[in-house]
Amino acid sequence: MAANGGPFWLPGRHAARRPHLLARGRIAVALRTWFAAEGFLEVETATLQVSPGNETHLHAFATSLIGPDTIHHPLYLRTSPEFACKKLLAAGESRIFDFARVFRNRERGALHHPEFTMLEWYRAEEPYETLMADCAAILAVAARAAGSTQFAFRGRTIDPFVEPERLTVAEAFARDAGIDLLATVRGGAGDRAALAAGAARAGVAIADDDTWGDIFSRILAEKIEPNLGNGRATILYEYPLPQAALARAKPGSDKVAERFELYACGVELGNAFGELTDVAEQRARFAEAMDEKQRIHGERYPVDEDFLDALARMPQACGIALGFDRLAMLASGAQSIEQVIWTPVAE
Numbered sequence: 001m002a003a004n005g006g007p008f009w010l011p012g013r014h015a016a017r018r019p020h021l022l023a024r025g026r027i028a029v030a031l032r033t034w035f036a037a038e039g040f041l042e043v044e045t046a047t048l049q050v051s052p053g054n055e056t057h058l059h060a061f062a063t064s065l066i067g068p069d070t071i072h073h074p075l076y077l078r079t080s081p082e083f084a085c086k087k088l089l090a091a092g093e094s095r096i097f098d099f100a101r102v103f104r105n106r107e108r109g110a111l112h113h114p115e116f117t118m119l120e121w122y123r124a125e126e127p128y129e130t131l132m133a134d135c136a137a138i139l140a141v142a143a144r145a146a147g148s149t150q151f152a153f154r155g156r157t158i159d160p161f162v163e164p165e166r167l168t169v170a171e172a173f174a175r176d177a178g179i180d181l182l183a184t185v186r187g188g189a190g191d192r193a194a195l196a197a198g199a200a201r202a203g204v205a206i207a208d209d210d211t212w213g214d215i216f217s218r219i220l221a222e223k224i225e226p227n228l229g230n231g232r233a234t235i236l237y238e239y240p241l242p243q244a245a246l247a248r249a250k251p252g253s254d255k256v257a258e259r260f261e262l263y264a265c266g267v268e269l270g271n272a273f274g275e276l277t278d279v280a281e282q283r284a285r286f287a288e289a290m291d292e293k294q295r296i297h298g299e300r301y302p303v304d305e306d307f308l309d310a311l312a313r314m315p316q317a318c319g320i321a322l323g324f325d326r327l328a329m330l331a332s333g334a335q336s337i338e339q340v341i342w343t344p345v346a347e
Contacts, residue, residue: 008344020339023146023332028099028324030145031119031138038134040095040121045084047101051304052076053083054286055245056213056293059105060301061114076301077103080321081120082246083307086275089124089317090310097121099324110336111267114345117324128258128274128318132235135262135270136164138322139233146331153265153330156230160331164233164262169224172236177202177223181216181240185255190216190242211292212242229263236261246282247273262322264330272320279312 006013032042052060061077078084081100088096102118123130143149143160150157173181179198184191190212199206199215204222206215228234237260241249244257258274276282283303290300328340338344 020332024328026145087310090314094124119324122319142331151330156265162232248276270322
């Protein structure tokens with residue numbers, strides 16, 4: 001049974017979804033054409049991975065590979081094609097993109113589905129600001145393919161042909177929450193007490209065991225995100241270093257990273273990095289994230305050592321993961337991600 005109205009295959013329900021599905025197809029064709037014109041090569045990376053990624057709050061589907069010797073080897077369905085794409089950059093590819101089917105557990109709703117399509121693309125030896133221009137172009141490409149003049153979701157709209165607003169995370173926290181965010185970042189780490197005090201002044205409730213990162217996420221969700229991507233898309237950039245994930249620090253800064261997220265109609269569409277290539281730093285970040293995952297969720301994922309070996313050989317690069325289903329949803333006027341997925345997973 002699919003969410004919101006019964007099985008997707010009921011003729012009446014499928015007929016209602018079909019215009020959104022056809023728009024999805026046109027958008028995919030148009031984007032492939034755009035990437036080809038930009039000199040990108042489409043790649044198809046493996047779904048099975050030894051590690052699904054090492055982020056605290058991402059939950060993977062686990063499986064196993066059984067060899068001819070009947071020994072079971074644990075594997076996971078990927079939560080992102082990022083590790084595989086970066087291995088290809090290390091192998092010598094310079095501009096690549098992947099329409100990757102990815103899988104995430106514990107996620108279901110109007111904007112989430114356990115199986116979805118992640119569009120990722122990477123540029124070697126190019127600054128991450130180039131991806132900001134890519135995002136503006138892709139919004140327009142999707143709109144033209146869908147025959148849309150605006151994106152809409154839950155009462156919010158954007159003009160996809162207008163250049164996105166560019167706003168630093170620090171500017172957004174000051175504007176919408178009255179918090180001096182960077183004053184709570186010292187030596188690349190977050191000062192929990194300082195951010196907790198800011199949250200209290202902004203009227204954001206927090207728990208006693210919330211970390212700096214938890215408090216940051218609460219403020220972002222309650223005070224910042226509702227104001228992003230209204231009228232035009234927003235590029236929220238220069239995330240604080242404690243939220244860098246796989247992004248490198250901004251040159252000369254011990255407070256912010258080369259990371260941005262793309263928002264439209266209050267919906268997060270993309271997450272971009274100037275890619276970190278410091279293996280020791282990346283290993284330390286993975287360990288910290290997995291320790292936190294163990295503390296909160298009682299599990300941890302292995303580190304892909306082959307990925308870290310590749311990272312040491314990877315050129316400077318930038319990359320972005322964009323939720324293709326969400327893009328198709330906004331461009332086609334759908335109100336749920338399942339309206340643009342041909343065969344949603346039954347609940």
